[in-house]
Amino acid sequence: MTLPLREELASVQPYGAPQLDVPVRLNVNENPYPPAPAVIKSVLEGVAEVLPTMNRYPDRDFMELRAALANYLYEEAGVTVEKERIWAANGSNEVMLHLLQAYAGEGRTLLSFAPTYSMYHEYARDTGTNWVAGTRAADFKLDFNHVEAEIERTRPSILVLASPNNPTGTALTLEEARLLADLTRGSGPVIGGAPTDTVLVIDEAYGEFRREGTPSALTLLDEYPHVVVSRTMSKAFGMAGLRLGYFAAAREIVDHVMRVRLPYHLSATTQAVALAALSHSKELMSQVAHMRATRDNLVIWLRSKGLDVADSDANFVLFGKFADRERVFAQLLDRGVLIRVVGPEGYLRVSVGTDEEDARFRAALEEVL
Ligand SMILES: *Cc1c(COP(=O)(O)O)cnc(C)c1O
Numbered sequence: 001m002t003l004p005l006r007e008e009l010a011s012v013q014p015y016g017a018p019q020l021d022v023p024v025r026l027n028v029n030e031n032p033y034p035p036a037p038a039v040i041k042s043v044l045e046g047v048a049e050v051l052p053t054m055n056r057y058p059d060r061d062f063m064e065l066r067a068a069l070a071n072y073l074y075e076e077a078g079v080t081v082e083k084e085r086i087w088a089a090n091g092s093n094e095v096m097l098h099l100l101q102a103y104a105g106e107g108r109t110l111l112s113f114a115p116t117y118s119m120y121h122e123y124a125r126d127t128g129t130n131w132v133a134g135t136r137a138a139d140f141k142l143d144f145n146h147v148e149a150e151i152e153r154t155r156p157s158i159l160v161l162a163s164p165n166n167p168t169g170t171a172l173t174l175e176e177a178r179l180l181a182d183l184t185r186g187s188g189p190v191i192g193g194a195p196t197d198t199v200l201v202i203d204e205a206y207g208e209f210r211r212e213g214t215p216s217a218l219t220l221l222d223e224y225p226h227v228v229v230s231r232t233m234s235k236a237f238g239m240a241g242l243r244l245g246y247f248a249a250a251r252e253i254v255d256h257v258m259r260v261r262l263p264y265h266l267s268a269t270t271q272a273v274a275l276a277a278l279s280h281s282k283e284l285m286s287q288v289a290h291m292r293a294t295r296d297n298l299v300i301w302l303r304s305k306g307l308d309v310a311d312s313d314a315n316f317v318l319f320g321k322f323a324d325r326e327r328v329f330a331q332l333l334d335r336g337v338l339i340r341v342v343g344p345e346g347y348l349r350v351s352v353g354t355d356e357e358d359a360r361f362r363a364a365l366e367e368v369l
Contacts, residue, residue, distance in 0.1 A: 092245025169312030208236035
């Protein structure tokens with residue numbers, strides 16, 4: 001080796017689920033329905049409007065998009081957040097990276113509870129942050145004695161919890177989220193002799209799929225200025241190809257992440273496409289309701305086959321338990337159905353597809369079982 005690659009990257013493989021060209025792709029939790037013709041028309045008009053000024057850098061602070069995202073959060077969760085309290089970047093992955101760049105790094109800790117999203121570990125590694133993953137209970141919910149002990153032991157700069165959690169589908173109740181917000185007050189690193197708060201990030205990438213009666217953690221923001229709720233247009237919104245994620249939080253947190261963002265990080269086309277897509281959010285919500293129903297039926301069906309299936313508030317289902325999950329995965333793939341080997345040993349994850357994809361997945365699994 002003659003290049004000065006950081007030692008911690010020496011044996012690392014670039015992250016990513018297989019991108020295979022098979023008929024039924026249910027492995028990365030995308031919305032399976034392509035954008036409607038009316039959405040495509042709006043997007044084309046929006047992009048046409050910005051093209052004549054493409055010689056200029058884009059609007060650095062993208063206030064129009066932040067206002068549209070705030071408006072969407074009001075429609076979706078009934079919570080009012082001023083546009084100045086919204087931040088966005090190229091996917092919620094970049095939003096998270098901004099948070100780590102501002103609050104974590106050398107000598108600081110990012111805490112989460114596994115099984116959970118494998119990217120959290122990578123953000124920590126890439127920012128030189130100490131990564132600590134506690135565990136979840138057998139039903140994938142949090143054990144609050146363990147959570148409290150880990151917070152006290154590690155004094156994390158950031159505690160990140162996906163709700164609904166990937167790959168288990170487990171959502172936090174509002175009471176649990178509130179308890180976490182209480183536990184993270186004054187539990188962060190001691191700076192200048194005084195304890196700081198741990199930034200509590202609730203990653204609601206799958207928030208729109210939560211079941212009736214589970215409020216969004218957005219409702220806690222006004223009460224807890226150290227809480228961040230992140231969202232994305234990649235999942236429910238059906239715009240994974242766009243790369244647009246965002247969070248809502250206190251103004252101070254937005255002010256802090258602005259110090260680390262790259263110049264003009266959101267391109268003019270990204271802003272235009274996101275704005276155009278957001279203008280169709282109402283139609284999208286009815287599609288999400290359909291996917292939720294598909295998910296609930298899928299859980300019931302998998303259980304009827306005698307499988308162990310985690311309760312899901314997301315657009316995917318974790319099921320098992322297989323003595324050889326790699327075999328089940330491969331035999332489904334032979335039948336043109338791509339799912340994901342992820343989560344605890346013996347389990348597989350399948351994303352909610354279109355009605356036709358759902359039927360093909362079930363037919364293939366019946367053959368394999
Ligand atoms: C898919 C996913 C995201 C979304 O990432 P984007 O960068 O917005 O596409 C974020 N968090 C979790 C837990 C996810 O599963």
